[in-house]
Amino acid sequence: MIDKKQYDLIIIGSGAAGMTTAAVAANEGLDVIVIEKTELIGGNTSFSGGMVYVPNNSAMEAAGVADDPEMALRYLDATVPTEDGRDMRKQFIEKGREAIDYLNEHTSVKLKPVPFYPDYYPDEEGSREGARVLEPYAFDARGLGKWFPKLRPPIPEFMLFGGMMVAREDLSSFRKVWKSVPAFVRVAQLTLQFVWQRLSHHRGTRLVLGNALSGRLLKSLIDLDVPILIESNTQGLIKKDGRISGIEVNTPGGPMILEARVGVVLATGGFSQSQEKRKKYLPLEASKHSAFAPGSTGDGLDLGETAGGVINDQNTHNAYWSPTSVYERADGRTVVYPHTVTDRGKPGSIVVNKAGRRFTNEAVSYHQFGEAMYAANKDSPSIPAYLICDNEFLWKYGLGAIIPFTQNLKPYQKANYLKTAPTLEALADLLGVYSGGLLETVGLFNKDAVSGDDTAFARGNNVYSKYLGDLEHAPNPCLAPLLKAPFHAVELVPSDLGTIAGLQINTDCQVLDADGQIIKGLYAAGNDMQSIMRGRYPGPGITLGPALTFGYLVAKHARQEKQKGV
Numbered sequence: 001m002i003d004k005k006q007y008d009l010i011i012i013g014s015g016a017a018g019m020t021t022a023a024v025a026a027n028e029g030l031d032v033i034v035i036e037k038t039e040l041i042g043g044n045t046s047f048s049g050g051m052v053y054v055p056n057n058s059a060m061e062a063a064g065v066a067d068d069p070e071m072a073l074r075y076l077d078a079t080v081p082t083e084d085g086r087d088m089r090k091q092f093i094e095k096g097r098e099a100i101d102y103l104n105e106h107t108s109v110k111l112k113p114v115p116f117y118p119d120y121y122p123d124e125e126g127s128r129e130g131a132r133v134l135e136p137y138a139f140d141a142r143g144l145g146k147w148f149p150k151l152r153p154p155i156p157e158f159m160l161f162g163g164m165m166v167a168r169e170d171l172s173s174f175r176k177v178w179k180s181v182p183a184f185v186r187v188a189q190l191t192l193q194f195v196w197q198r199l200s201h202h203r204g205t206r207l208v209l210g211n212a213l214s215g216r217l218l219k220s221l222i223d224l225d226v227p228i229l230i231e232s233n234t235q236g237l238i239k240k241d242g243r244i245s246g247i248e249v250n251t252p253g254g255p256m257i258l259e260a261r262v263g264v265v266l267a268t269g270g271f272s273q274s275q276e277k278r279k280k281y282l283p284l285e286a287s288k289h290s291a292f293a294p295g296s297t298g299d300g301l302d303l304g305e306t307a308g309g310v311i312n313d314q315n316t317h318n319a320y321w322s323p324t325s326v327y328e329r330a331d332g333r334t335v336v337y338p339h340t341v342t343d344r345g346k347p348g349s350i351v352v353n354k355a356g357r358r359f360t361n362e363a364v365s366y367h368q369f370g371e372a373m374y375a376a377n378k379d380s381p382s383i384p385a386y387l388i389c390d391n392e393f394l395w396k397y398g399l400g401a402i403i404p405f406t407q408n409l410k411p412y413q414k415a416n417y418l419k420t421a422p423t424l425e426a427l428a429d430l431l432g433v434y435s436g437g438l439l440e441t442v443g444l445f446n447k448d449a450v451s452g453d454d455t456a457f458a459r460g461n462n463v464y465s466k467y468l469g470d471l472e473h474a475p476n477p478c479l480a481p482l483l484k485a486p487f488h489a490v491e492l493v494p495s496d497l498g499t500i501a502g503l504q505i506n507t508d509c510q511v512l513d514a515d516g517q518i519i520k521g522l523y524a525a526g527n528d529m530q531s532i533m534r535g536r537y538p539g540p541g542i543t544l545g546p547a548l549t550f551g552y553l554v555a556k557h558a559r560q561e562k563q564k565g566v
């Protein structure tokens with residue numbers, strides 16, 4: 001509980017945007033508090049891959065990748081071809097590097113470049129093959145002490161043995177565990193460490209990916225003595241003398257009024273979990289299920305609107321898309337699995353529509369794939385679509401929520417998640433897909449797979465496509481014939497990885513009203529602000545990169561406001 005009722009800055013939401021703002025502001029000498037609605041800290045940042053896109057970041061030189069602001073802007077101009085929001089994207093490129101350097105120097109947030117992770121449109125001018133994206137160093141959660149159980153864990157399907165996280169760079173060791181001695185040694189080492197950690201903790205303490213990012217942010221707040229009120233729901237904003245000056249909040253100890261000398265920051269993660277707003281802003285065909293963390297029900301947008309803010313939904317899309325498979329487990333939990341990088345582009349699978357036809361290169365970014373689903377659906381029913389593979393593929397790469405080397409497929413088949421049949425014709429019948437179309441499609445695909453040239457959609461022909469494939473597979477890392485029965489499929493629907501429509505702001509993240517005037521004392525960051533990419537998805541980490549950058553800028557602006565004595 002807290003005894004103080006007055007702060008410089010009140011931050012609503014404990015994800016990447018909220019905690020970054022809090023950490024920087026506290027480090028700059030502001031008195032801050034973080035309010036979190038749920039019982040857990042970290043929001044979807046904890047669920048995420050933890051990829052942080054920051055072009056021209058200062059670690060790129062050491063990673064041997066040249067970049068500069070003009071090159072980065074040229075790439076964003078090519079991939080987000082609109083004047084709308086260009087000032088925000090310029091600000092992002094100009095200040096992102098500074099924000100990351102600041103966090104690396106002053107907080108526990110330590111990021112390193114991912115040397116090979118190409119921009120999503122590698123053929124566009126100014127693209128880079130890696131290092132624009134950063135990821136957190138693995139984090140030892142024992143440093144969180146009693147706060148560790150309060151950190152939101154990752155999506156269960158992204159952990160092994162019910163609590164062990166696996167870093168991106170260790171995935172290939174798990175895949176090759178029975179084929180390579182070094183891989184076996186690495187897996188054995190990680191597994192033994194995990195068993196040891198579980199003796200004293202509720203899950204593994206070696207955090208990687210998004211959980212390492214939220215863990216590191218939380219550690220920074222603990223070190224800076226920033227109070228965090230969990231299970232506390234903001235009821236409204238208070239306005240006094242023309243500026244937002246506090247909040248009404250329901251806490252476990254009862255309702256409270258907290259005053260903000262400088263302002264209030266909305267960082268509640270957008271509206272992924274609001275059915276009402278999904279209906280309002282997203283296409284009808286989008287899944288009603290989201291993989292996003294449960295707390296983000298659009299509260300920040302509502303609070304912003306009541307203060308006179310405007311939600312801008314004039315984006316190419318109002319959500320970041322991913323093809324997603326959904327099923328209900330025996331224990332009643334709904335699993336929402338985004339097919340981002342693990343299976344779609346790997347050799348030996350294809351995606352078809354009801355007509356049994358492929359409609360796009362499967363090895364494009366998840367957002368592009370989602371766009372392709374909507375586009376194809378206009379001509380021929382393609383939502384849902386079907387991700388189909390043979391038995392060898394399923395064993396080697398897994399399929400959606402089914403991890404590689406799964407012996408017992410029965411629970412997935414019983415839940416109607418995995419459809420299995422001895423022949424492609426029988427699988428088509430099971431799926432309600434036109435079998436003549438499927439047989440023809442697989443026939444052509446198998447022929448192309450042998451030659452290594454996807455004559456239909458050029459899968460595997462650019463560096464990002466190859467990245468999604470299996471670089472150890474030849475002649476084309478994305479292509480292998482579907483041959484070994486039985487054949488399997490899961491159903492794909494487009495769902496969101498976060499929302500894009502958000503509050504209209506200026507380059508300091510101050511919320512603007514319908515006349516474009518600043519609403520004094522009110523900021524928005526993360527998914528509560530309109531995405532600077534306006535519905536496009538240029539590269540890995542384009543939500544967390546801006547969340548960290550603009551969180552940093554909110555804190556810097558708030559410090560100036562405090563100095564001015566507002």
Ligand SMILES: Cc1cc2nc3c(=O)[nH]c(=O)nc-3n(C[C@H](O)[C@H](O)[C@H](O)COP(=O)(O)OP(=O)(O)OC[C@H]3O[C@@H](n4cnc5c(N)ncnc54)[C@H](O)[C@@H]3O)c2cc1C
Binds near residue numbers: 044234296300497
């Ligand atoms: C599976 C998956 C993987 C992803 N991987 C990546 C990736 O690698 N890189 C990337 O850039 N993006 C990724 N994303 C998207 C990314 O996770 C989000 O865009 C980002 O975490 C949003 O940050 P945020 O701070 O805005 O919100 P969040 O991190 O979601 O935090 C918002 C917090 O606000 C709380 N809240 C909500 N309402 C209230 C209220 N009324 N009062 C107080 N608190 C409230 C929520 O409970 C939550 O804790 C991924 C998304 C998914 C689904």
